[in-house]
Amino acid sequence: MTEVPEYLLERSRQRRIALGVLEDDGSGGDGDTGAAAPAAGAAAAAGPTQAEMIAAAREAAQLEVEPEAPPDPSWVIAAQTRHRIPIWVLPVLFCLPLWAFVYVKLTEPPPEPITAINEGATTYAVRCSSCHGGDGSGSDGGLVGRPLWNGEVLLTFPSLDDSFIEWISVGSEGLGLGQVYGDPNRPGGAHISGGSDNAAAMPAFGDVLNEHQLYSVARYVREVIGGEAISDEVAAERDAEWEHLGGGALTGGGGGGGH
Template identity: 75%
Template sequence: MLGRVTCAAHAGTANSFDKPWGNPAEETVAEVPEYLLERSRQRRVALGVLEDDGSGAAAPGAPAPGAGAAVAAGPGPAEMIAAAKQAALAETEPAIAPDPEWVVAARTRHRIPVWVLPVLVCLPLWGFVYWKLTEPPPVPITAINEGATTYAVRCASCHGGNGSGSDASLVGRPLYNGEVLATFPSLDDSFIEWISLGSEGTGIGRVYGDANRAGGPHVSGETGSNMPAFGEVLQPHQLYSVARYVREVIGGEDISDEVEAERDAEWEHLGGGSDSGGGGGH
């Protein structure tokens, strides 16, 4: 197939003046091979200037462009160079990989509000304050509970927790069931002195307490197990409070409110309640 390009020119110079002025010049038609046109079209498609419509080469038997039809003007050199640069840039530009799912999730998740941070900081302090406010108040120190503590530490190993003593195969004399009250009928200096001095301080073989007690008097050292001296390890108010605990709780002594108030005052006078900052009282 051949394409034709028409060029308008005057037929010649020799006889140009022989023709009337204004008559159309004779047209010269140049035949362009079809494969050159197709190659030009493919080049423009490769450069991105022309969109490929899939037509390809002209179908066999298709009529050639008619005579006198001008060939469509293609892109200029500047446009072709710019298109070539753009195509090369598109080929060399690396593709950007999409972000992983965990990155997308981290970017789109809900953020922690700013006001939550001071709340989290103050939460432990609030918990401590709440715990202290709900904690039950400490038990006040009294002569009786102080004497109970002293008895458990100093006396229970020999006399037993309930004061059963030798009745429970222990080495100390029994103090319960009124035994201590029979030996020491009143809370006087003799009972405090016995706890303070012990068997050896009182004197081995000497009678201590009431010599006329039922069942006979008690003699220091007669049981073969000596009473320790606590005067050097206990404070005066502790000697007094443990004597009260032995008499009033273990021995079952029944006292009036007036006597109880007097004993509480004496315990405080000796220093009771001041060690722990608590008050006195039964």
């Protein structure tokens, strides 16, 4: 039988020790060789370190380290860190227009009370001024109605009686063309219905004005345009009469007419 050389047996033993198949019992080989072999085997069995594996993986994959993102602008940071609007603000904002409306209504001055004179002024502006003028100048100012200013209406109707109210209500045709209206002894001559003396016929307003409007416009013509001077007692009596007729609420009338 052929003998296996000793060095071959030793080499096989060292190889098995390196592979971990055989434990080193300290026999065989010289001291340096025996000490170095187990160390080499342990290193081979342990394999590469984690750092070496990461470095090798990065090198193999050729990984590129991404640069850090630049910091956000200041306005972005401010928007991200600002305080949010509280939820209770929403109903407050919703109610602001209503509050403003109520505030204006509560703080605005109350409307001026309606009186017989300002009701009469409104009626006169709508119904009478087109023929008699806003100041009552009438034909003296180039219009077609008789003059009412400078006391002219007081000469025709010396008092605020039913005849004056009737004249405004029925006009020339209602009274009858050619008939005297007002004071027949009027200084300068009585006035005749129907458009004499270059004056137009008086239209009727009884169908568009109610009783207190007829009364208030008669007062306005006499007291404001005609310049009638009355005492406080008479003014109070006339106010009471106007209220008795239903005065106190402004009622409008459409269209303009002269008288």
